[in-house]
Amino acid sequence: MCRRLTTISRRFLLVAAIVSFQTAHAEYGINFPPPAADVAQEIYDIHMLTMQIATFLLLIVFSFVIYSLYFHRKSRGYPADQNFHNTWFGNWSWVMVPALVLGIDLTIASNADTVLKKVWEVPKGEKLMDVKVTGHQWWWEFDYLDYGIKVESRYIPEEKSGDLYLREVDNRLVLPTGTKIRFLHTSADVLHAFWVPELAFKKDAIPGYVTETWSELNREGVFRGQCAELCGTWHSRMPLVVESVPPEKFDAWVKQQQAIKVAAAEEASSSKAWSKNELITKGKELYETKCGACHQASGMGLPPAFPALNGSAIVNGPVADHLKIVINGKSGTAMQAWGSLNDLEIAAIVTYERNAWDNKSGDVVQPTDVKQAR
Amino acid sequence: MSYTTAINDDAHHHHNPTGWRRWLFSTNHKDIGTLYLLFALSMLFMGGASAMLIRAELFQPGIQLLDPDLYNNLVTNHALLMIFGAVMPAAAGLANWMIPLMIGAPDMALPRMNNLSFWILPAAGTMLILSFVVPFFPGGGSQINTGWTLYPPLSVQVGMSMDFLIFAIHLLGISSVLASINIIVTLLNMRAPGMTLMKMPMFCWTWLVTAFLLILVVPVLAGGVTMLLFDRHFGTSFFDAAGGGDPVLFQHLFWFFGHPEVYVLLLPSIGVLSHVIPTFSRKPLFGYKSMVGAMIAVATIGMVVWAHHQYTIGMSLGAVSYFMIGTIIISIPVGLMIFNFIATMWRGAMTFETPMLFAVAIIMMFTFGGLSGVMLAVVPADMQYHDSMFVVAHFHYVLMPGAVFGLFAGVFYWLPKWTGHMYDEKLAKIFFWVNVIGFNLTFFPQHFLGLAGMPRRIIDYNVMFTEFNVVSSIGAMIFGFSHLLLLYIVIKTIRGGEKATAQVWEGAKGLEWEVPSPPPFHTWETPPSIKQEQQ
Numbered sequence: 001m002c003r004r005l006t007t008i009s010r011r012f013l014l015v016a017a018i019v020s021f022q023t024a025h026a027e028y029g030i031n032f033p034p035p036a037a038d039v040a041q042e043i044y045d046i047h048m049l050t051m052q053i054a055t056f057l058l059l060i061v062f063s064f065v066i067y068s069l070y071f072h073r074k075s076r077g078y079p080a081d082q083n084f085h086n087t088w089f090g091n092w093s094w095v096m097v098p099a100l101v102l103g104i105d106l107t108i109a110s111n112a113d114t115v116l117k118k119v120w121e122v123p124k125g126e127k128l129m130d131v132k133v134t135g136h137q138w139w140w141e142f143d144y145l146d147y148g149i150k151v152e153s154r155y156i157p158e159e160k161s162g163d164l165y166l167r168e169v170d171n172r173l174v175l176p177t178g179t180k181i182r183f184l185h186t187s188a189d190v191l192h193a194f195w196v197p198e199l200a201f202k203k204d205a206i207p208g209y210v211t212e213t214w215s216e217l218n219r220e221g222v223f224r225g226q227c228a229e230l231c232g233t234w235h236s237r238m239p240l241v242v243e244s245v246p247p248e249k250f251d252a253w254v255k256q257q258q259a260i261k262v263a264a265a266e267e268a269s270s271s272k273a274w275s276k277n278e279l280i281t282k283g284k285e286l287y288e289t290k291c292g293a294c295h296q297a298s299g300m301g302l303p304p305a306f307p308a309l310n311g312s313a314i315v316n317g318p319v320a321d322h323l324k325i326v327i328n329g330k331s332g333t334a335m336q337a338w339g340s341l342n343d344l345e346i347a348a349i350v351t352y353e354r355n356a357w358d359n360k361s362g363d364v365v366q367p368t369d370v371k372q373a374r
Numbered sequence: 375m376s377y378t379t380a381i382n383d384d385a386h387h388h389h390n391p392t393g394w395r396r397w398l399f400s401t402n403h404k405d406i407g408t409l410y411l412l413f414a415l416s417m418l419f420m421g422g423a424s425a426m427l428i429r430a431e432l433f434q435p436g437i438q439l440l441d442p443d444l445y446n447n448l449v450t451n452h453a454l455l456m457i458f459g460a461v462m463p464a465a466a467g468l469a470n471w472m473i474p475l476m477i478g479a480p481d482m483a484l485p486r487m488n489n490l491s492f493w494i495l496p497a498a499g500t501m502l503i504l505s506f507v508v509p510f511f512p513g514g515g516s517q518i519n520t521g522w523t524l525y526p527p528l529s530v531q532v533g534m535s536m537d538f539l540i541f542a543i544h545l546l547g548i549s550s551v552l553a554s555i556n557i558i559v560t561l562l563n564m565r566a567p568g569m570t571l572m573k574m575p576m577f578c579w580t581w582l583v584t585a586f587l588l589i590l591v592v593p594v595l596a597g598g599v600t601m602l603l604f605d606r607h608f609g610t611s612f613f614d615a616a617g618g619g620d621p622v623l624f625q626h627l628f629w630f631f632g633h634p635e636v637y638v639l640l641l642p643s644i645g646v647l648s649h650v651i652p653t654f655s656r657k658p659l660f661g662y663k664s665m666v667g668a669m670i671a672v673a674t675i676g677m678v679v680w681a682h683h684q685y686t687i688g689m690s691l692g693a694v695s696y697f698m699i700g701t702i703i704i705s706i707p708v709g710l711m712i713f714n715f716i717a718t719m720w721r722g723a724m725t726f727e728t729p730m731l732f733a734v735a736i737i738m739m740f741t742f743g744g745l746s747g748v749m750l751a752v753v754p755a756d757m758q759y760h761d762s763m764f765v766v767a768h769f770h771y772v773l774m775p776g777a778v779f780g781l782f783a784g785v786f787y788w789l790p791k792w793t794g795h796m797y798d799e800k801l802a803k804i805f806f807w808v809n810v811i812g813f814n815l816t817f818f819p820q821h822f823l824g825l826a827g828m829p830r831r832i833i834d835y836n837v838m839f840t841e842f843n844v845v846s847s848i849g850a851m852i853f854g855f856s857h858l859l860l861l862y863i864v865i866k867t868i869r870g871g872e873k874a875t876a877q878v879w880e881g882a883k884g885l886e887w888e889v890p891s892p893p894p895f896h897t898w899e900t901p902p903s904i905k906q907e908q909q
Contacts, residue, residue: 029826029838032758047755054745061741064716069734072655074723080656081721093717094664094710101709105702105748112752113695119754120691158436165435167836185688190528191621193686193761197827201757204686206622207527208615211688228761228829229686230521232528233442236832304509304533305443305516334531 033197036223036244037215040200042115050108057104119201122214128182131175135185135192135205135227137334138234138293142173145184149257154289155237166236167224170289172243176250177217185211189336190232196225196242204229217244232334233305234293268344268367276351276364283352286345291353294334299357305334310357319363322350323373339374343367390895398493401485402895403470406492408792410467411785413495415861417459420503422854424452429816429850432843437834443509445833446519451506453522454539457639458546459499461773464781465642466491466553469581471792473557475886475893476575478566478902483559491552498545505538521831523632524599526613526624530606537606540599547592554585561585566885568904572666575884576659579666580645583673584638590677591631591638598627622687629680637676639773641669643780644711647733649884650783651715654730655722656881661714668707668714675704685756694753701751705744712741727879728802732783735810736775743771746821761831764824770817782809782860789864790878794892795871801863808856815849 035041072078084090122128132143140153151171158165175181185194187205194213195202198221203213227238245253288297291309295301299310309315314322326346329337338346344367354361391399400406428448431439440448470488474481482488508514515533529536561582565574574582602624604610611617613624652659659665679700681689689697715737724730746768750756759765790796819842824830828839835843874891889897 030822031825033827043754043758046752047749047758050749050752050755054749058742058745061712061716062738065719065734065737068716068719068722069724072720072722072724074656074725078721078723080723082657084717084721085658085660085662090660090717093713094661094667097710097713098706101706102703105705108748108752109699109702112698112754115754116695116698117691119757120694163837165836166834167838190531191525195761195827195829197758202686202760203688203757206615206687208621209688225827226829226832230446230519230525230528230831232519232531233446235446235829236442236834302441302443304514305531 032200033223035200036198036217036219036221037200038218039119039215040198043119043200046112046115049111053104053108122182122212123180126180128180128214129176130182130184131173132184132186132210133173133194133205135187135189135194135231135238136336137189137232138227138238140169140173140192140227140238140240141188144254147254147258149254149261151257153241154293155239164224166226167239167241169239169241172222172241174243174245174250174253175217176247177220177244178247180214180216183213183215185209185213189334191229192227192231192238193229194225194240195228196223196240198223198225199242202228217242220244220246233302237293264342268342271368273366274344274347274364276355279348279351279364280355282344283348283350284356286341286349287352287356290338290341291349299353299359309353310359312359315353315359316361319350319354319365319369320373322354323365323370326350327370327374343370343374346370399489401481401489403474403482403485403488404792404893404895406482406488407467407469407471409492410463410470410495413492413499414460414464414467415864417455417463417499418857419861421452421455421460422857424448424455426850426854428452429847429854431833432835433847434844435835435837435840440833442833443517443519446521446831447506447509447517449831450518450520450522450539451502454502454542457522457635458543459502461639461777461781462546462550463495465581465584465639465777466550468577468642468646468781468784468788469553469557472788472886473560473578473581474564475889475897476578476884477561477564477569478885478898478904479560479564480896480898482556483564484556487552488556491549491556494545494549494552498542498549501538501542501545505535505542508535508538509533523628524602524624525628526602526605526621529602530614537603540603543599544596547596550588551592554588557581557585558589566898566901566904572663573904576648576662576665577642577645580641580648580669583669584641587634587638587641587673587677591634594627595631598624598631601627622684625684625687626681629683630677633680633683634673634676636769636772637673639777640780641673643736643777643784644669646780646784646787647715647736650729650733650787651718653787653879653881653883654727654733655719655724657718657722658883659714660717660720661710664710665714668710671707672704672711675700675707679704682751682756685753686760698751698753702748705748708744712737712744725880727786727799728797728806729783729787731803731806732779732786735806736779736783739771739775739779739810739814743768743773743775747772759824761829762824763820763828763830766830767817767820767824770813770820774813774817779810785864787879788886789867790874791886791891791893793868793871794874794890795867796874796878797863797867797871801859801866805856805859805863808852808859812849812851812853812856816846816853817849819843819845819849 032044035044130145132145134141142151153169153171155166156168156170161168185203185205186209187207192205193202194205199215201213203211221244223242225240227235294306295309299308301308314325327339329335347365347367347370350365354363390396397405397409431445505518509517515535518532518535518539520529561578601612605613611619613619613621615621648659679697681697682701685694750759750768786797786802823839823842828835876890877887878891885902
């Protein structure tokens with residue numbers, strides 16, 4: 001008899017084992033992390049409510065099944081009741097059971113609907129801070145539309161990020177607490193999805209669409225998430241890290257970012273002629289962050305999807321064709337347009353590519369060349 | 375075989391082709407049923423092998439065995455092999471074998487089409503496997519890294535292997551639609567005199583509904599992937615925003631097929647349970663009529679709730695509310711089905727042969743999966759669950775017990791009928807326990823992974839997800855290898871064993887148990903008369 005019950009008892013044992021395991025290693029979650037916004041808290045509550053209802057129903061079903069398995073057995077000499085389906089219960093259960101289930105359904109649905117309304121629609125007639133979140137293969141771009149700042153966010157290789165590998169980025173999404181923020185989601189290439197569990201929502205980034213979500217952070221902290229829609233080869237390497245800071249700290253951060261932007265623009269637009277070495281040093285760093293995921297630091301690519309640049313016909317061909325592909329991308333492939341980079345950055349990358357590995361063209365591409373090529 | 379005499383000439387039945395001709399030219403429902411089942415079994419092993427590679431890679435953080443594109447290719451292939459290669463053909467195999475026996479018909483209504491609908495499958499299977507293999511050859515393009523959902527624009531980036539896959543889906547679709555037409559025609563026209571629709575065995579009812587579902591939704595998928603093909607090669611932009619198209623349109627087309635497909639996989643197994651549970655409880659099925667009603671309700675509502683697979687695309691509030699409530703409502707007919715099964719067991723005189731063990735496991739685990747489905751239907755909460763490992767855990771809890779275990783139950787239940795030999799009960803029970811424990815060990819921890827923040831379809835993960843992934847991978851190896859035992863049991867039963875009686879099981883009722891085990895090549899050449907009580 002006991003053997004028949006093993007399925008169930010084993011499942012409970014597993015839960016018990018996992019729960020006790022968890023207390024020993026608190027950092028491994030078994031449920032959502034604590035929410036960081038009031039709306040997120042409501043989502044968390046509806047999750048707990050439905051889970052409790054589900055668990056309760058499961059226990060009821062299991063108790064009936066187990067009772068029946070124990071008592072209604074031939075080996076116990078229980079005689080089969082051939083008329084059970086013709087009793088009043090048998091005749092009317094098709095009404096009673098659906099009515100009961102409908103009641104449970106409506107409880108869940110009405111609670112969910114209340115939360116849904118708050119979550120789904122961005123508050124109207126209020127001042128919102130807009131952040132445009134653009135998914136790229138395989139990095140995130142955050143545009144702070146109110147401040148003219150753009151942040152590129154990429155994963156950090158394991159050597160540098162250690163235990164936070166795939167949960168840490170080079171540039172975080174810095175957001176102020178106590179401010180209503182509207183996120184505008186879109187994509188530059190394929191589908192991606194924005195998911196930071198502490199904010200409790202997920203939204204797809206779809207090319208050609210701008211979808212919106214909103215949040216108001218109620219505590220400081222660092223919240224980690226990941227891209228949640230399969231976006232190709234390095235889907236696993238698109239962490240999202242939100243750094244929630246007090247408004248004063250956020251303002252300081254904004255000023256700092258704006259200063260960096262101005263300095264970079266000045267540097268790029270200066271008519272200075274850059275030396276080959278300067279460009280290659282700059283280019284190597286830029287190449288490894290922006291191009292390395294596909295074409296690899298070794299320049300060998302990952303053929304056939306991502307061609308090698310080492311020995312490539314384009315990289316070793318005319319400069320104009322090389323620039324054209326970098327600036328405009330190549331349609332129908334994963335090669336995106338990099339025209340949003342400034343002239344200096346493109347010049348540095350192209351110079352580096354033409355002189356790195358076995359490529360020995362000796363070409364030096366200046367920012368002015370890039371300007372002409374645009 | 376001459377055309378005119380084939381129809382109604384008893385003497386002709388003794389001139390059955392032998393050797394390979396028997397199988398290639400077969401118009402016999404039993405042989406075609408066997409072919410379907412063998413095809414499904416081979417695909418089960420390929421799909422299972424790809425799943426075990428996936429779990430082996432996920433055993434530890436980091437990238438050890440596979441590269442990311444190969445990983446995603448395996449994810450794609452695992453789903454397609456299991457759904458289109460294993461579960462659907464296996465269910466069609468059961469239908470071919472059992473429906474004529476159950477309704478007292480001499481064969482399927484359209485035997486030549488029956489032959490065609492099977493023999494398209496090996497071609498489709500070859501295309502499917504080619505779509506996996508082609509990228510490994512020079513000039514073969516990139517691998518299919520989209521998952522079985524094939525969402526554009528990613529699927530437009532993929533190389534020529536995607537075209538192989540699109541044609542494989544077309545062929546599989548044609549095969550399913552032909553088989554469905556055949557089943558509907560058989561069930562509506564070939565029932566023994568006196569067997570009204572409401573006296574029809576439950577397995578036949580489930581297949582009638584399934585067949586209608588397939589005919590309604592498969593063409594939509596075929597249309598969707600054809601549009602994808604045109605986008606890829608003929609310069610259309612159905613799904614390309616830059617050309618005025620809409621990437622989300624594909625998702626709607628796909629899930630308009632994809633959600634009813636879930637019921638296509640589930641219903642035949644529900645049909646099997648409706649026979650297994652009464653047999654081993656030794657009392658009639660509880661609520662035959664409500665079962666039929668519930669099934670039709672599931673199919674109907676299931677057709678209009680597809681967008682709950684895409685809550686995160688940014689639909690309007692009205693749309694998501696509708697899809698949420700519609701989805702939650704499905705719990706009513708499904709709950710009624712589960713209730714009917716438990717009420718059938720209730721006050722029965724149960725024994726626990728392997729088919730019944732699987733049936734009990736299905737009731738418990740399918741209820742579990744169904745309830746996590748209700749959680750997923752709740753839009754605000756789904757904004758968290760969506761595309762996380764929680765979803766992976768959920769649909770394996772629904773599809774494994776709901777579809778695959780139901781088919782296992784059916785195979786063990788009818789294997790003595792097909793082969794004339796009893797299977798080895800002791801080995802089969804060992805298989806059951808190893809299988810069910812392996813299954814739970816694999817998928818139960820994935821709920822926690824999802825809630826803790828692990829997205830699905832990633833090859834590499836942070837160390838915080840290690841523990842549950844280790845458990846899940848160990849479970850997957852136990853689960854995967856346990857199927858070798860299934861193979862051994864099946865082969866052993868085919869080769870010999872204790873002789874089975876016509877009735878096989880003490881509590882078995884129905885026309886299929888009145889023919890000898892194994893049944894002669896042709897059965898019910900004169901239709902049986904239907905006794906008073908069928909249910």
